[in-house]
Amino acid sequence: MILVTGGLGMIGAHTARALLDLGHEVVVTSHRRAEVPSFLAGRVTVEHLDVTDRDAFLALGGRHDISDIVHLAGSIPGEDPVHYFRTDTTGLLNALDAARTWGVRRFAVASSLGVYVGRTEIPWHEELALPTADLPHLIIAFKKAVEPLTTHSLQGTGIEPVVLRIGSIWGPLMDPESPFNHIPPYISAVLRGEQPRPLHADDGGDSCYAPDAGRAIALLTTAQTLRHNTYNVSSGRPFANRELADALRAITPGLRLDLLPGRQHGPGDDPYLDIARLTHDTGFKPAFDVATAVADYVAWRADNPR
CATH class of the missing domain: 3.40.50.720 (NAD(P)-binding Rossmann-like Domain)
Known part of the structure; x- marks a missing residue:
């Protein structure tokens, strides 16, 4: 056990x-x-x-x-x-x-x-x-x-x-207004029919x-x-806020989301984790990309508060 x-x-x-x-x-x-x-x-x-x-x-x-x-x-x-x-x-x-x-x-x-x-x-x-x-x-x-x-x-x-x-990490059971990850609060605003706080399209990093x-x-x-x-x-790939917005638009036709251009702090890249060691030793590959994760989370939230 x-x-x-x-x-x-x-x-x-x-x-x-x-x-x-x-x-x-x-x-x-x-x-x-x-x-x-x-x-x-x-x-x-x-x-x-x-x-x-x-x-x-x-x-x-x-x-x-x-x-x-x-x-x-x-x-x-x-x-x-x-x-x-x-x-x-x-x-x-x-x-x-x-x-x-x-x-x-x-x-x-x-x-x-x-x-x-x-x-x-x-x-x-x-x-x-x-x-x-x-x-x-x-x-x-x-x-x-x-x-x-x-x-x-x-x-x-x-x-x-x-x-x-x-x-x-984000997903089912996370505080929907978590101060540690912006994705659940962003999706929560959309689910309430509100316009979420604008994000910079190219910001992101590990997710x-x-x-x-x-x-x-x-x-x-x-x-x-x-x-x-x-x-x-982690997932082993970088994430950008534009992917989050695109995923929400794909499952909510007509949804309007305003993104700010570029990155909040100027040119560059946000860090993310390399998982080659994890994959080599366990065979792990993520089952979810951004689009499928967002769709799964929205479906989960339809029946669950967090």
Whole structure:
């Protein structure tokens, strides 16, 4: 059985779904979210768990025969950065403690494409040295620390660490007014019959639809062998806002969307993740392009609030 912490969140739920589709038993943990997505209902075991509670975390091993862990649980920073870092570091260390106690085969953990901030090469790939740079968000700062904390904690244990440098993911279950990705709020405005805030046509960069991200993580968790312990997780292609507008126009005849010309900050390219390593080791290829992702998301939102 594979444990997915944060398994009712957007990325966690799609990871759990992909693992189930691959034929694995899955137990997911959730702290605040109780609603099980329709595509997981009746298919997964749900454990309500605060991952900062070490004893409760370790007790999962007495109820389930857990072979692998995908640690995706995390919190959103408030006003106190120390509280945020303490909370998420405690959750990570408890997950690592559980992995060591249970002797799992593989421990996958969420990092972020933000660890590459400061590198000018495009696309970003795993062999780039991570720069010392001012990071734009507390979450990215924590994710950068996650990588050595995980690999050093598992060194010599026989447990295989898999660091997931996750790209800009969007899709079903994301907050439709998310401040972290502009696509769901843009589509939400269209669904309300409003004119969304104009975007620059050539802005974009990395983007991956959540079902694809979940399947990539599932493949990395279950692959018989992996050649590396760090993998980019995304679509592997650049995205531009004009594609989003075109996709919405294609499914809404007569829709008028105003795009601003060029890029907001002038000529150049926005970074995106290279996934050659992921594809080579797992055979992963995205199932969704921008048009099919937008159509799928609009159909999902017809019956779901997020």
